Amino acid sequence: MNILVELIKAGSFYKDAPITSLNNALKNRGFEVVYASDEKDLLEIVENNARVGAVILDWDAASTCLFEKINAFNDYLPICAFTNNNAVTDASLADLKINIEFFEYDLSAAEDQALTIQQLVEHYVDAITPPLTKALFKFVDQGKYTFCTPGHMSGTAYQKSPIGTLFYDFFGPNTFKADVSVSVGELGSLLDHTGPHGEAEKFIAKTFNADRSYIVTNGTSTANKIVGLYSAPSGSTVLIDRNCHKSLTHLLMMSNVTPIYLRPTRNAYGILGGIPKKEFMHETIEARVKDTPGATWPVHAVVTNSTYDGLFYNCDWIKYNLDVKSIHFDSAWVPYTNFNPIYKGLCGMSGGAVPGKVIYETQSTHKLLAAFSQASMIHVKGNINEATFNEAFMMHTSTSPMYAITASTETAAAMMRGNVGRRQIDESIDRAIRFRKEIKRLKEESDTWFFDVWQPENIGSKECWELKPEDSWHGFRNIDGDHMFLDPIKVTLLTPGMTKTGEMAERGIPASIVSKYLDDRGIIAEKTGPYNLLFLFSMGIDNTKAMGLLRALCDFRRDYDRNLPIKRAIPSLYQQNPEFYEHVTLQDLAQGIHALIKQHNLPDLMFRAFEVLPSMVMKPYDAFQLELNGQVEECYLEDMIGKVNANMILPYPPGVPLVMPGEMLTEESRPVLDFLLMLCEIGAHYPGFETDIHGAYPQKDGRYTVKVIKTESTK
Incomplete structure (x- = not known):
């Protein structure tokens, strides 16, 4: 923080000489002084350079609103105001609430003023640096020999x-x-939550509106298991989102609990919809408990919020209507919700505690805030036995945590504190909305075709957009009002080939082709569906990156219309199999894959594949125990019907399980198998388009095998 921004109007010795002396004194102390030409220039420097340590202004020349604008952008940044002799009477109460230090134009005071400014900058750095990070910086500076x-x-x-x-x-x-090492006592302990580590977790809890927060160093996959291990004792029953992350399936394989699945919807695009309200109702759960062998009333529930595709629930409604002791919102993808009012009521830590319940929220700090990979947090609202919870915590946490990860988690929280953090999230939302509108504009202006955006028509104000039952844009059937809301920063682009209500067009451009085209140009989509691509407009996405994506999409449209050969359009795909792609063009490839998808009637398959769940023959825990004891065998994927699956099966994307361990596909749930076989067929026909399917193993003959429980073990 060695950069100082100065706006002092020159023109009189009365001001020029003292300021020149001050600037020389500041430079001698290692500061770089940047001179702003006017107030607009000064604000742009401050807003676009996070290394600025203080602002130096002429009180007489600066407008009142300038001080307010600087403070609104960064309420911690010190402002040094050089004044006339009447400054005290000029300053209003509002001015004095801002972080302003007053100086007089005094030629002999330069050294003292430079020292004061240095102290202000040091105090500023100290104020914005959270406790664990501060202790780690100090330890490194000391250079101790261990x-x-x-x-x-x-x-x-x-x-x-x-x-x-x-x-x-x-x-x-x-x-x-x-x-x-954990032997460094002055850094405290992540396992005991003492010292700077403990202070860091208190700091995080306050920042994220939680009663208690925990830093987790192996991602939200681990955070989910910690919460589940504590909240669902052996022999209990849990409600779990069928579109859960695979870490929660692993929890079911590790813990001897009975799952009852909350069944969400999907649309024809394969976009993960929400869990309908009726799934949370007492009578629905009661019926499921009666139909599930060994089930009792659930003690705990897990809901994915937001979904992979950016759909939030009305969490307040779920908190007060779902009859369980504790609710876990797996919010891996949305650690920013506490920092903008549009997410109020849509996230786990929003609002106050719920009497008689514990609310958990797990967040991947690294996903959409600024932290190292594997940085995660558990937030708790409500009463827990902290000693017992910590046992579950330690069962999944290394005794040698990496301090860089823990410090980056805390720093990510510190970056969100105050006006700077709120502004960053606000800018992300604004940038995403501008991008959405630009896509719509280009589509309207195109004389051939262009991409579309999955969103309501004519979006306007900054908000999370409700999925209304009467609207057709979202493509979901029989949804509830005031229940699901679309996050503006998760932008899903649609490619031609399928309507929003699920009708297949004669011609189409599968999104996987666009994804590979973009990848060759250094742009990677977060998720690729049959005819949709997901892009995350996080804090790290600036205008340059947004414009780069827009330009690449325009380039694809041009190259597709020119029917460029794959050799030129997607060189990396050509290199994988030059013989196959030697004479294939973009339009050839698009129409070939589109024809396969159309042949399998994907929209209808999407609806049917998730309408009927496979039959649960045994708990995931029991299935995994049989696998550990060697009571499994392999069979071809197409021969799965009537056999009990040993492992979860989930295709990427989106990476949520289709078949759970201990489940059996039947004729009624055959659409699940048909969907998997369609993915395999596309990969078999077109090199480079193979789908990564967890739990399915490719063989030399091009077919896939899966692990199933030996028949004698299911009796």
Whole structure:
């Protein structure tokens, strides 16, 4: 924070000489002084340079609103105002609430003023640096010599090896100096939640409106298991979102609990819809308990919020209407919801506690905030036994956590604090809405075709858009009002080939082709469906990246209309199988895959594949125990009907289970198998378009096998 921005109007010795002396004194202290030409220039410098440590202004020349604008952007940033002798009487009460330090134009006071400004900057840095990060910085600066783990000893070991030296130089010295042992007492303990680690978790809880927060260093996959292990004792029954993340399926395989699935909807595009309100009702759950062998009234529920595709629930309604002791909102993809009013009531930590219930929210800090991979958080609202919860926490947490991950989690929270954080989320929403409108504009202006956006027509104000039963844009059948809302920063683009209500067109452009085209141009989509691509407009997406995506989409349309050969349009795909793609063009490829999808009647298949669940023959836990004891065998995917599956089966994207361990596909649930076989067929016909299917294993003959429970073990 060694950059200072200055706006002092020149023109009189009375002001020029003291300011020149001050600037020289500041430069001697290592500061770089940047001069703004006017108020607009100053605001742009402050807003676009996070390294600014203070602003120096002329009180007489600056407008009153300038101070308010600086404070509205960053309420921690110090402002130094040089004044006339009447400054005290000029300042209003509102001015004095802003972080302003007053100075007089005094030629002999330059050194004292420079020292004061330095102290203000140091205080600013101290104020914005959270406790664990501050302690870690201090420890590294002290350069202590330890005889502890890790063995690289602040990077010394790496510098004794040629490849180690390259590795060390790539990451830089502070990465290794901050990689320290749990033996370093002054940093506290992540496992005991003491010292700076404990202070960091208190800081995070306050920032995210939680009663208690935990830093998790192995991602939300681990955070989900911690919450589930504590909340659902062995022998209990849990309600679980059928579109859950696979980490929750792994929880079911690890814990001896009985699942009852909350069944969401899907539309023809394969976009994951919400769980209807009736699934949360007491009478529905009561009927499911009666129909599920060994089930009792559920003690715990897990709901994915938001869905992969950006759909939020009216969480307040679920909190008060779902009759369980605790509710876990798996919010891996939306750690930013506490920092903008459009998400009020739509997230786990929104609002106050619910009497008699515990509300959990797990968030992947690294996904859409600024943190290292694997950084995650558990937020709790309500009363838990912290000692017992911590046992579950420690069962899944390394005794040697990486301090860089924990500090990055805390720093991500600190970045959200105050006006700076709120502004960053606000700008992400604005940028996403502008991008959506630009896509719509280009589509309207196109003389051939262009991409569309999955959203309500004529979007206007900044909000999460409700999915209304009477609207057709979303493509969901029989949905509830005031229940599901679309997050503006999750932008789903639609390619030609299918209408929003599920009718197949004669010609189409499967989204997987567009995804590969973009990938060759350095742009990676978050998720690719049959005719839709998901892009996340997180804080790290700036106008340059947004315009780059827009340009690449326009380039694809041009190259598709020109019917460019694959060799030129998607070189990486051509390189995978030059013989196959030698004479194939973009339109050939699009029509070939589109014909296969149309042949399988994908829209109808999408609805039927998720309408009837496979039959649960045994609990996931029991199925995995049989696998551990070798009571499994392999069969071809197409021969699964009537056999009990040993592992979950889930295609990427979107990465949610279609078949759970212990479930059996029957003739009634055959559409699930037909959907999987369609994915395999596309990969078999077109090299490079194979689908990654967890739990299905490709064989040399091109077919897939799955693990099933041996017949004698199911009796």
